[in-house]
Amino acid sequence: MNIGILGGGQLARMLAIAGYPLGHRFIVFDPAEDVCAGDLCDHIHAAYDDHDALDRFAEQVDMITLDFENVPVETVRYLKQTRTVFPDDRALEVAQDRLTEKDYLSSLGIGCAPYRAIDDRDQLIEALTEFGYPAILKTRRMGYDGKGQAVIGEASGVDAAWDSLSGQPLILEQLIEFEREVSMIAARSPSGDVACYPLTENRHKNGILMTSFAPALGDDLLEDATRIILRLMDSLDYVGVLTVEFFVCQNKLIANEMAPRVHNSGHWSIDAGLCSQFENHLRAITDWPLGTTEMSGAAAMLNWIGVLPDPSSALSYKNAHWHNYGKKPRPGRKVGHVTLSADTPLGLQAEIAKFMLALSQQLQKSGANAFLNP
Amino acid sequence: MNIGILGGGQLARMLAIAGYPLGHRFIVFDPAEDVCAGDLCDHIHAAYDDHDALDRFAEQVDMITLDFENVPVETVRYLKQTRTVFPDDRALEVAQDRLTEKDYLSSLGIGCAPYRAIDDRDQLIEALTEFGYPAILKTRRMGYDGKGQAVIGEASGVDAAWDSLSGQPLILEQLIEFEREVSMIAARSPSGDVACYPLTENRHKNGILMTSFAPALGDDLLEDATRIILRLMDSLDYVGVLTVEFFVCQNKLIANEMAPRVHNSGHWSIDAGLCSQFENHLRAITDWPLGTTEMSGAAAMLNWIGVLPDPSSALSYKNAHWHNYGKKPRPGRKVGHVTLSADTPLGLQAEIAKFMLALSQQLQKSGANAFLNP
Numbered sequence: 001m002n003i004g005i006l007g008g009g010q011l012a013r014m015l016a017i018a019g020y021p022l023g024h025r026f027i028v029f030d031p032a033e034d035v036c037a038g039d040l041c042d043h044i045h046a047a048y049d050d051h052d053a054l055d056r057f058a059e060q061v062d063m064i065t066l067d068f069e070n071v072p073v074e075t076v077r078y079l080k081q082t083r084t085v086f087p088d089d090r091a092l093e094v095a096q097d098r099l100t101e102k103d104y105l106s107s108l109g110i111g112c113a114p115y116r117a118i119d120d121r122d123q124l125i126e127a128l129t130e131f132g133y134p135a136i137l138k139t140r141r142m143g144y145d146g147k148g149q150a151v152i153g154e155a156s157g158v159d160a161a162w163d164s165l166s167g168q169p170l171i172l173e174q175l176i177e178f179e180r181e182v183s184m185i186a187a188r189s190p191s192g193d194v195a196c197y198p199l200t201e202n203r204h205k206n207g208i209l210m211t212s213f214a215p216a217l218g219d220d221l222l223e224d225a226t227r228i229i230l231r232l233m234d235s236l237d238y239v240g241v242l243t244v245e246f247f248v249c250q251n252k253l254i255a256n257e258m259a260p261r262v263h264n265s266g267h268w269s270i271d272a273g274l275c276s277q278f279e280n281h282l283r284a285i286t287d288w289p290l291g292t293t294e295m296s297g298a299a300a301m302l303n304w305i306g307v308l309p310d311p312s313s314a315l316s317y318k319n320a321h322w323h324n325y326g327k328k329p330r331p332g333r334k335v336g337h338v339t340l341s342a343d344t345p346l347g348l349q350a351e352i353a354k355f356m357l358a359l360s361q362q363l364q365k366s367g368a369n370a371f372l373n374p
Numbered sequence: 375m376n377i378g379i380l381g382g383g384q385l386a387r388m389l390a391i392a393g394y395p396l397g398h399r400f401i402v403f404d405p406a407e408d409v410c411a412g413d414l415c416d417h418i419h420a421a422y423d424d425h426d427a428l429d430r431f432a433e434q435v436d437m438i439t440l441d442f443e444n445v446p447v448e449t450v451r452y453l454k455q456t457r458t459v460f461p462d463d464r465a466l467e468v469a470q471d472r473l474t475e476k477d478y479l480s481s482l483g484i485g486c487a488p489y490r491a492i493d494d495r496d497q498l499i500e501a502l503t504e505f506g507y508p509a510i511l512k513t514r515r516m517g518y519d520g521k522g523q524a525v526i527g528e529a530s531g532v533d534a535a536w537d538s539l540s541g542q543p544l545i546l547e548q549l550i551e552f553e554r555e556v557s558m559i560a561a562r563s564p565s566g567d568v569a570c571y572p573l574t575e576n577r578h579k580n581g582i583l584m585t586s587f588a589p590a591l592g593d594d595l596l597e598d599a600t601r602i603i604l605r606l607m608d609s610l611d612y613v614g615v616l617t618v619e620f621f622v623c624q625n626k627l628i629a630n631e632m633a634p635r636v637h638n639s640g641h642w643s644i645d646a647g648l649c650s651q652f653e654n655h656l657r658a659i660t661d662w663p664l665g666t667t668e669m670s671g672a673a674a675m676l677n678w679i680g681v682l683p684d685p686s687s688a689l690s691y692k693n694a695h696w697h698n699y700g701k702k703p704r705p706g707r708k709v710g711h712v713t714l715s716a717d718t719p720l721g722l723q724a725e726i727a728k729f730m731l732a733l734s735q736q737l738q739k740s741g742a743n744a745f746l747n748p
Contacts, residue, residue: 016414017394020387022685023698023710025413039399040390040414274692289690296670311396316663318648324397336397 001286002027004061004083006075007068008035008043010325010334011262014270015067016041018278024286028067029057036326037067048075058083065240065285069095069260070142086239086285091260094236098140098171101258108235110228110255113247118170121162127172128152134175137161139168145332146207151175176254178247182216183265184225187241187280187290188233195280195290196226197273200265202245208332212265212301214272217345221246224253232258241266241281264303264334271321271339272299298345300352304336313362314338317355375660376401378435378457380449381442382409382417384699384708385636388644389441390415392652398660402441403431410700411441422449432457439614439659443469443634444516460613460659465634468610472514472545475632482609484602484629487621492544495536501546502526508549511535513542519706520581525549550628552621556590557639558599561615561654561664562607569654569664570600571647574639576619582706586639586675588646591719595620598627606632615640615655638677638708645695645713646673672719674726678710687736688712691729 008028026041046053116127139148150161198215243263266277275291342348382402400415420427490501513522524535572589617637640651649665716722
């Protein structure tokens with residue numbers, strides 16, 4: 001099948017790598033000139049509102065998916081006139097606006113941190129009085145990797161937060177104290193079959209995902225997370241892979257956000273899963289049987305942010321799998337990841353420690369100006 | 375790194391699929407217009423003696439490898455003037471001519487079936503008198519998948535064999551009785567590091583590989599095969615993945631042929647190995663540390679010849695991994711494979727039986743004119 005992907009970043013790239021063995025071909029559509037999926041896919045380089053280019057794209061593909069949840073809803077609606085698009089505009093509409101998203105989750109009885117739409121400074125002060133400090137002010141739209149948000153730790157921080165973000169629709173959320181962050185990734189096919197991956201534990205730094213561990217230790221939350229994602233998927237009649245990120249507070253799940261796509265926290269499934277999130281997304285949207293979400297042992301994924309270290313040291317390490325996205329280095333940019341695996345979650349921690357030691361020795365020895373981020 | 379591949383078939387395709395995550399880019403050079411690696415690699419479509427096209431190819435890549443052992447040696451010699459080519463012309467020269475190959479193996483003390491160069495009919499009669507029947511007459515060059523060979527079962531079959539193959543350099547080999555066929559696949563880096571995969575057992579039909587099982591049951595031959603391939607690789611100062619196919623006769627290894635490339639019998643390593651033959655070939659030629667050749671449990675690879683069955687039934691099967699090469703159906707053509715895995719070799723046999731039953735039921739149900747080949 002010829003599959004079009006809106007967005008040509010590393011997620012599109014990994015979808016294509018998973019999809020070629022299934023016999024699919026891929027074309028990405030991305031307004032950026034240089035996209036890393038372009039190394040192995042045709043690339044239509046045009047704006048998301050360029051109807052001629054969208055027509056050309058649609059003509060060349062049998063169906064369309066996306067690697068980016070902020071593709072304009074209008075683009076998807078336009079393409080839907082001639083091609084199936086999974087996930088569809090409804091899921092995007094919900095996921096693109098933090099207020100719509102939280103309203104939607106709440107309407108399904110899925111717990112979120114207290115939140116309030118903020119359109120002016122008075123509303124901000126009022127909400128802060130109600131929630132107390134700390135709280136987090138976010139743009140309703142287009143935030144990712146910690147961009148478009150400001151923590152307000154105390155009253156003196158209100159002005160700075162307001163000045164940095166005002167002028168666009170905002171949302172204030174109570175900054176809840178959580179023990180850890182986990183994510184649930186599941187694939188749903190058009191017939192309603194669902195396959196849920198083990199719960200993954202995620203650690204962020206400056207709003208960017210740094211490391212993921214699967215299965216999350218003490219995964220007695222798996223049942224709750226499964227119930228929640230099933231409810232959400234069924235309600236949206238969702239097709240493809242959906243991700244929900246949660247805070248764990250006193251062993252209860254508080255939904256943070258959803259991503260209508262394959263997700264960074266599921267990259268371990270390429271190397272440690274029997275069927276990766278990428279393959280399962282493709283199986284779902286093409287209405288093929290979903291693959292198992294079982295994993296062998298335990299796995300950790302470490303993101304490389306900004307620059308990639310030299311792979312030699314990592315590749316000397318038996319249980320390491322290297323993923324270079326072929327992107328130019330840039331501060332804060334996700335340029336690759338490495339997956340480590342072991343037979344047990346506890347064994348995995350030892351493996352990570354050994355791996356990081358070997359890597360830091362290499363970096364010291366080479367005098368490289370690289371950094372270790374996990 | 376930008377890597378050029380001479381030949382753009384499924385082996386090039388699987389090399390590229392393994393190599394994109396390592397950050398490499400690929401260009402294939404193939405005289406055929408429609409090549410399946412072209413789905414995900416740039417393709418230079420020109421003859422192997424087109425020096426302008428070869429120059430253009432070399433300019434775009436940092437180094438060159440191949441997916442096909444019958445690339446003209448002259449092509450490799452020409453490219454070697456400006457780019458590193460692994461494996462090099464010496465290995466190709468040995469592997470392209472069955473007589474040179476057997477002479478070379480014999481010179482290293484590696485046992486082969488009795489053979490004799492045949493340039494005219496008298497030599498054939500003489501050799502048959504010495505070897506007895508059955509024997510097998512083969513073209514010295516360009517034979518693959520059972521093409522270019524004729525079994526001579528008795529004296530009355532001499533004319534037919536001679537008529538079908540004469541006019542080109544030939545070799546007669548004694549058709550030895552063997553218990554089974556196995557192959558050894560190993561990767562060697564420029565520094566001489568070698569990683570050997572578990573021995574794989576192969577079953578052929580009409581000269582075409584149908585199924586491979588790894589590890590080969592009763593792999594007490596592993597030590598011998600390792601010794602042989604190390605001797606061969608060291609002698610050729612070989613870089614990359616090399617394959618040697620053996621007959622097992624009374625629990626001894628008799629070398630049949632070598633392939634200076636990744637090999638169909640190692641495809642199981644994509645799904646059941648920690649580091650596939652494709653990744654290890656790329657690690658070897660780029661002088662990165664070789665990956666482990668360990669496998670988890672046991673695996674079988676079933677080739678799809680001619681046509682692919684509908685994947686739904688196979689994909690419903692938890693431990694099946696689907697590989698569609700994106701090639702047009704054609705009788706006798708390798709168009710894909712499926713890998714099955716299990717915890718133990720004996721468990722694997724049960725899995726295969728279940729898988730084949732499910733698949734044959736699907737084929738019967740669909741009334742498809744497809745066939746089961748394993």
